[in-house]
Amino acid sequence: MAVEGQLEGSIQQAGVAVLTEETRWTEGRLLNPDLLEYKMPLACDMPEIETVIVCSNDPEGPFGAKEGGLTTRMNAYSAVVCAAHNALGVPLNEFPLTPDRVLKALDAAKDGGKS
Numbered sequence: 583m584a585v586e587g588q589l590e591g592s593i594q595q596a597g598v599a600v601l602t603e604e605t606r607w608t609e610g611r612l613l614n615p616d617l618l619e620y621k622m623p624l625a626c627d628m629p630e631i632e633t634v635i636v637c638s639n640d641p642e643g644p645f646g647a648k649e650g651g652l653t654t655r656m657n658a659y660s661a662v663v664c665a666a667h668n669a670l671g672v673p674l675n676e677f678p679l680t681p682d683r684v685l686k687a688l689d690a691a692k693d694g695g696k697s
Contacts, residue, residue: 588651592651592655673687
């Protein structure tokens with residue numbers, strides 16, 4: 583259960599957060615300093631996740647263990663952005679992937695990058 587929790591937490595921290603989380607600044611002042619304005623995914627925002635744990639013995643890890651969630655977290659941002667790029671055919675270079683940013687990227691691609 584601990585490893586499943588690590589994997590699911592990593593998906594939340596990166597894979598879902600890429601769609602919602604953003605710190606907003608103006609003139610050096612943080613505009614969303616608390617959890618009321620800083621939008622982060624909640625449990626109800628999470629997709630159903632089926633974790634697959636591959637058991638093996640890592641001779642370099644303590645008692646043969648491997649990491650559980652870091653690799654997932656490091657790759658989740660890339661996986662979501664690559665999937666969106668694949669689906670839309672336009673590069674998305676700014677997080678989070680909000681609807682307005684996606685539309686802006688689509689409009690820029692339609693205008694030949696002039697927007």
